[in-house]
Amino acid sequence: MSSLLEHYKVLEVSYGAGIADVTSSYKRLCRIHHPDVSNDPESDEMMKKINIAYTTLREKYKREAAFRERQASARPVWRYASTDTRAQSSETRAQSSETRTQNAETRKSAAEIEKEAYTILNEYFKAINSYDYSSAYNYLSSYDKQNITRDSFIEWRKSVARLYPLREFKITGGLPVATMNWGEERILYARRFRVEVTEDNYSDEESQADDVEKLVIYENGLWRVFLGYMSVSDLTRKFDERYESKWKRDVAKRWEDYNAGIYPEYNMLSLSGMRKAAAREMYRQRRFGCAMTFAAISVKASGTRGAGYEQLLRSAAKTIRGSLRETDFSAYAGDGVFALLLIELRRRNAGEIIRRMTERIRKNAGPQLGAKASIEYEYESWNSNALTDIDSLNNVLKKFRKKM
Numbered sequence: 001m002s003s004l005l006e007h008y009k010v011l012e013v014s015y016g017a018g019i020a021d022v023t024s025s026y027k028r029l030c031r032i033h034h035p036d037v038s039n040d041p042e043s044d045e046m047m048k049k050i051n052i053a054y055t056t057l058r059e060k061y062k063r064e065a066a067f068r069e070r071q072a073s074a075r076p077v078w079r080y081a082s083t084d085t086r087a088q089s090s091e092t093r094a095q096s097s098e099t100r101t102q103n104a105e106t107r108k109s110a111a112e113i114e115k116e117a118y119t120i121l122n123e124y125f126k127a128i129n130s131y132d133y134s135s136a137y138n139y140l141s142s143y144d145k146q147n148i149t150r151d152s153f154i155e156w157r158k159s160v161a162r163l164y165p166l167r168e169f170k171i172t173g174g175l176p177v178a179t180m181n182w183g184e185e186r187i188l189y190a191r192r193f194r195v196e197v198t199e200d201n202y203s204d205e206e207s208q209a210d211d212v213e214k215l216v217i218y219e220n221g222l223w224r225v226f227l228g229y230m231s232v233s234d235l236t237r238k239f240d241e242r243y244e245s246k247w248k249r250d251v252a253k254r255w256e257d258y259n260a261g262i263y264p265e266y267n268m269l270s271l272s273g274m275r276k277a278a279a280r281e282m283y284r285q286r287r288f289g290c291a292m293t294f295a296a297i298s299v300k301a302s303g304t305r306g307a308g309y310e311q312l313l314r315s316a317a318k319t320i321r322g323s324l325r326e327t328d329f330s331a332y333a334g335d336g337v338f339a340l341l342l343i344e345l346r347r348r349n350a351g352e353i354i355r356r357m358t359e360r361i362r363k364n365a366g367p368q369l370g371a372k373a374s375i376e377y378e379y380e381s382w383n384s385n386a387l388t389d390i391d392s393l394n395n396v397l398k399k400f401r402k403k404m
Contacts, residue, residue, distance in 0.1 A: 004056070004057070004060070006053075007052075007053035007056050007057055008053075008057070010049050010050060010053040011025045011026055011029065011050065011053050011054060011057070012025055012029065013025050019057075019058070019061045022054065022057050022058070022061075023054075024176055026050065026054045028175070029050050030047070030050065033046045033047055033050065034047060035047065113177060113218075114174075114176065114177055114191060116223055117177065117191045117193075117216045117218075117223045118171065118174070118193070119223075120139055120216060120222075120223040120224065120225065121139075121171060121193055121214060121216050121223075121225060122171060123139060124136055124139040124225045125169040125170070125171070125195070127139070128157065128169060129168050129169060131157075131161065133153065133154040133157040133158070134150065134154060136153075136157070137150045137153045137154070139224060139225045140153070140224060140225055140226075140227065141217055141219060141224040141225065141226045141227075142219060142220075142224070143226065143228070144225075144226065144227045144228070144229065147229060147230060147231050147232070148227075148229060148231075148232055148235060149232070152232045152235070156235055156236070156239060159239055160239065160242070162288070163239075163242065163243055163246055164246070167197060167198070168197070168198045169195050169196070169197055169198075170195065170196045170198065171193055171194070171195055171196075172194050172195065172196045172211070173193070173194045174191055174192060174193035174194055175191065175192045175193075176191065177189065177190070177191045177218075178190065178191070188215075188217045188218075188226070189217065189218040190215050190216060190217040190218065190226065191215075191216050192213055192214070192215055192216075193213065193214050193215075193216065194211055194212075194213060195211065195212050195213070195214050196211055197211070197212055215228070265310070265314065266313065266314060266317035266332045267317065267321065268317055268320075268321070268330050268331050268332045268338070269329060269330065269331040269332075270331060270332065271331055271333050271339065271402070271403075271404050273331060274329060274331035274339055274341065274404060275390065275404050277329045277341060278294070278329075278341055278390065278393060278404070279390070281329075281341060281343060282387075282388060282389065282390075285382070285384065285387065285388070286387055289384030289385075290343065290344060290384060291343075291344050291345060291381070291382065291383045291384050292341065292342060292343050292344065292345065292381070292382055292388070293340075293341075293342040293345045293350040293354075293379055293380070293381040293382075294339070294340070294341055294342075294379065294380055294388075294392075294393045294396050295339070295340045295342065295350070295354050295377060295378065295379035295380075295396065296333070296337060296338070296339050296340070296377065296378050296379070296396050296397050296399070296400055296402070297316075297320070297337070297338045297340065297354070297357070297358060297361070297375065297376070297377045298335075298336055298337045298338075298374075298375070298376045298377070298400050299312065299313060299316045299336045299337075299338070299361065299373075299375050300336055300373060300374050300375075300376070301336075301373040309336075312365055313332075313336060315361075315364055315365050316336075316338065316361045316364075316365065317330075317332065317338065318364075319357070319360050319361045319364050320338055320340065320357065320361070323353075323357050323360065324340070324342070325343075327343040327344070328340065328341060328342050328343055329341040333397065333400070333402045334402070335400075335402075337397075337400045337402055339397065339402075339404070340354075345381065350379055350381045351379065354377050354379055355377075358375045358377055361375060362375060376399075376400075378396050378399045378400070379396065380392065380395070380396050390404060
């Protein structure tokens with residue numbers, strides 16, 4: 001490697017770039033090609049070329065700086081110029097002073113330009129986190145606004161919010177401002193930020209975080225958030241991919257929770273598993289509005305114990321499970337007490353549905369129940385305007401000396 005041009009190419013900077021650009025590019029390439037972080041078998045050879053190029057250019061800048069210092073310290077030779085020449089020199093000095101002032105302002109703007117990019121993206125995420133999607137749309141680039149209308153963007157963000165109810169965005173870092181190619185013809189002056197996405201799974205006990213990258217571009221003197229979607233259909237396709245991934249993850253997590261807190265003999269959740277399910281649904285009620293009913297059914301059969309009583313409880317559990325929808329939850333609290341969480345069930349028909357359920361339990365149990373057996377129930381309903389909590393659910397269980 002003999003020519004300086006090749007050294008500049010290795011460091012991926014333009015010919016004659018300053019030492020600051022060279023150093024920044026060198027650090028960036030080290031983070032990519034260093035053998036400790038790269039699995040590429042040619043990473044060692046690539047790092048050698050990068051180190052040689054950086055050392056050569058750094059020494060070049062040192063020699064040039066030393067030469068300029070020697071030139072500046074050399075003794076000047078004074079020669080008296082004519083009046084016209086001195087007047088022209090005065091004007092030149094005034095113009096140079098003005099030029100230096102403009103350059104200083106330009107340097108100041110360059111120093112603040114990354115801060116402005118961060119501010120715009122931060123304001124965008126602040127609007128997203130507060131569900132102000134109309135304001136968030138204002139921070140999008142002109143490219144995105146040409147392909148996606150405000151209404152489409154708002155509907156898309158609402159769909160994502162329903163898919164990830166507790167998702168929040170927080171900027172954690174980013175790369176320096178640089179030019180990049182987008183497509184075949186479009187060249188962007190952009191900065192890429194690393195963003196942490198936090199998603200709580202409806203309760204304080206479970207949460208997960210992941211990192212994504214977000215692009216901010218400079219256009220018409222302003223920074224704007226760049227999504228890069230080609231059309232509304234492209235945006236919808238991205239959402240569908242997220243939905244399918246989230247659905248698979250939720251199903252796996254739900255089965256994991258279900259198997260961890262289940263009563264195998266009744267194929268129902270325990271009260272601890274019910275607490276998690278109730279926490280999720282109560283959050284959904286607060287967020288989107290959701291009517292629900294919480295009920296407790298106690299099956300008692302005096303004189304019937306042992307295997308006969310267990311068979312009776314299994315029959316009751318089977319009847320309850322068969323009466324519920326996919327969105328409902330059931331749990332066994334012990335001592336013949338069953339807990340039910342019925343979603344989107346109005347007060348006007350909750351009592352009737354639970355009464356029919358108890359009659360079905362009695363009918364399916366048949367002679368096992370006995371004459372002295374009793375089936376008692378307690379329930380409470382909440383509409384979308386009345387918020388509930390775990391204490392409200394415990395009030396229903398209190399009658400049967402149970403607590404969630």
